[in-house]
Amino acid sequence: MLAKRIIPCLDINKERVVKGINFKNLKDIGNPLELARYYSNSGADEISFLDITASYENRKIILEFVKSVANEVFIPLSVGGGIRTIEEIQSILAAGAEKVSIGTSAVQNPQLIAKAANKFGKQAIVLSLDVQRSSSMKNGWEIYINGGRKPTGLDALEFAQKIENLGSGEILLNSIDRDGTKLGYDLELIKLFNENLKIPIIASGGAGTLENIRDAFTIGGADAALVASLFHYKNYKIQEVKKYLRKHKVEVRL
Amino acid sequence: MITVIDYGVGNIKSVQKAFTKMGIKSIISTESQKIEEATKLVLPGVGNFGDVMQELRKLGFDKILITKIQEETPFLGICVGMQILFETSSEAEGINGLGIFRGRVQKFTQGKIPHIGWNEIIPRKSRVLKKGYVYFANSFYVVPKDDSIISAETDYFVRFPSAIEKDKITAFQFHPEKSGIFGLNILKRWAKC
Numbered sequence: 001m002l003a004k005r006i007i008p009c010l011d012i013n014k015e016r017v018v019k020g021i022n023f024k025n026l027k028d029i030g031n032p033l034e035l036a037r038y039y040s041n042s043g044a045d046e047i048s049f050l051d052i053t054a055s056y057e058n059r060k061i062i063l064e065f066v067k068s069v070a071n072e073v074f075i076p077l078s079v080g081g082g083i084r085t086i087e088e089i090q091s092i093l094a095a096g097a098e099k100v101s102i103g104t105s106a107v108q109n110p111q112l113i114a115k116a117a118n119k120f121g122k123q124a125i126v127l128s129l130d131v132q133r134s135s136s137m138k139n140g141w142e143i144y145i146n147g148g149r150k151p152t153g154l155d156a157l158e159f160a161q162k163i164e165n166l167g168s169g170e171i172l173l174n175s176i177d178r179d180g181t182k183l184g185y186d187l188e189l190i191k192l193f194n195e196n197l198k199i200p201i202i203a204s205g206g207a208g209t210l211e212n213i214r215d216a217f218t219i220g221g222a223d224a225a226l227v228a229s230l231f232h233y234k235n236y237k238i239q240e241v242k243k244y245l246r247k248h249k250v251e252v253r254l
Numbered sequence: 255m256i257t258v259i260d261y262g263v264g265n266i267k268s269v270q271k272a273f274t275k276m277g278i279k280s281i282i283s284t285e286s287q288k289i290e291e292a293t294k295l296v297l298p299g300v301g302n303f304g305d306v307m308q309e310l311r312k313l314g315f316d317k318i319l320i321t322k323i324q325e326e327t328p329f330l331g332i333c334v335g336m337q338i339l340f341e342t343s344s345e346a347e348g349i350n351g352l353g354i355f356r357g358r359v360q361k362f363t364q365g366k367i368p369h370i371g372w373n374e375i376i377p378r379k380s381r382v383l384k385k386g387y388v389y390f391a392n393s394f395y396v397v398p399k400d401d402s403i404i405s406a407e408t409d410y411f412v413r414f415p416s417a418i419e420k421d422k423i424t425a426f427q428f429h430p431e432k433s434g435i436f437g438l439n440i441l442k443r444w445a446k447c
Contacts, residue, residue: 001374001410002371002372002410003371003372003373003387004371005371005372040434045371071271071275072275074268074271074434074437074438075432075434076389093265094265094267096268098265098432119301120301121302122368123300123368123370123391123392124300169370170368198367200366200368200370200371201366223366223370223371224371
């Protein structure tokens with residue numbers, strides 16, 4: 001059967017990997033190329049690059065990193081952050097990425113997802129949603145855009161269902177409440193989306209322990225888990241996580 | 255020379271990069287003449303069965319491919335490059351595939367769709383495959399009339415053919431070029447056999 005994926009996430013800012021808490025207070029983690037190489041050699045199923053400034057300069061830097069990584073690491077790479085046009089997607093895929101993740105632009109221009117999926121295939125298009133708990137939303141979570149800074153008033157689940165129909169192949173579900181906190185993934189959030197969507201779900205935000213990662217799969221029903229702080233700060237190695245998961249009957253690629 | 259066919263759909267470069275990494279020379283070509291001269295052919299493919307077939311027909315590559323395959327030039331189809339070897343697909347009703355093999359292409363009916371991620375290939379008898387995890391990204395899979403052409407299978411709610419080998423034709427539903435060292439070694443064995 002299909003293995004559950006462990007995806008290290010590299011937030012890129014000016015040639016460096018950084019990591020924040022609740023999308024703020026950035027700390028320097030290291031060199032993107034070295035980290036990508038290290039994670040790939042230690043069993044990552046995919047590597048996710050996130051352009052956290054989405055400036056012209058930063059995008060150029062990330063494309064260069066992706067090109068270098070794609071020459072030596074033959075696992076899927078994904079790139080997200082500030083992607084607005086078909087041309088940008090084209091250049092990212094041409095640099096060697098397998099997929100792009102699109103958030104803010106999907107909210108502002110849902111047709112971009114339809115066009116991109118039609119041109120590059122669903123498997124290349126990941127809908128990336130930054131969401132926060134909100135009692136005023138019908139299903140309990142609100143979408144934020146512009147790097148988690150701007151509320152949209154959109155119900156996250158309803159919007160995801162709409163974009164699923166337009167053609168995104170996966171959804172990357174980022175909990176702003178849990179981001180960088182190591183308090184565990186928001187399991188209710190993952191469960192809600194898992195039960196109401198057909199496309200694979202990548203859980204993101206909050207991994208702090210091995211149990212947290214297991215729960216994202218066994219309780220939440222996620223298909224993949226994005227992990228940043230836990231690996232960056234060397235709390236665990238990817239293989240340790242996978243061995244633990246296998247021991248708990250979660251199928252992984254070891 | 256291994257020639258990777260570029261027909262404007264999908265990321266062709268990653269396949270070439272994978273060969274290069276394994277010390278194997280290959281060229282990417284958009285020209286009929288180069289494809290006709292190839293001693294080994296690779297047809298990558300992502301996206302929609304119908305789009306891929308229409309592009310191949312527009313460029314006249316469909317006829318060249320059929321001829322080359324009949325002449326027993328070693329051929330490797332990847333992902334949709336595997337699917338178009340069959341007659342029809344429920345992804346694009348009314349558009350015929352190359353029809354090298356009898357059978358159709360159909361959509362998964364259970365589980366998350368697309369089937370994305372690492373899944374295990376279980377070889378039956380194969381010149382190039384071993385048991386292990388490879389990277390998939392597909393919503394559709396082939397259903398051959400002739401069961402004996404299947405060289406590996408994979409489980410995803412159903413057991414589906416993840417590879418085909420028949421004479422000089424090899425085809426994978428998965429992406430060896432995205433499957434780490436394990437996948438690179440598959441490409442190397444294909445190139446050498």
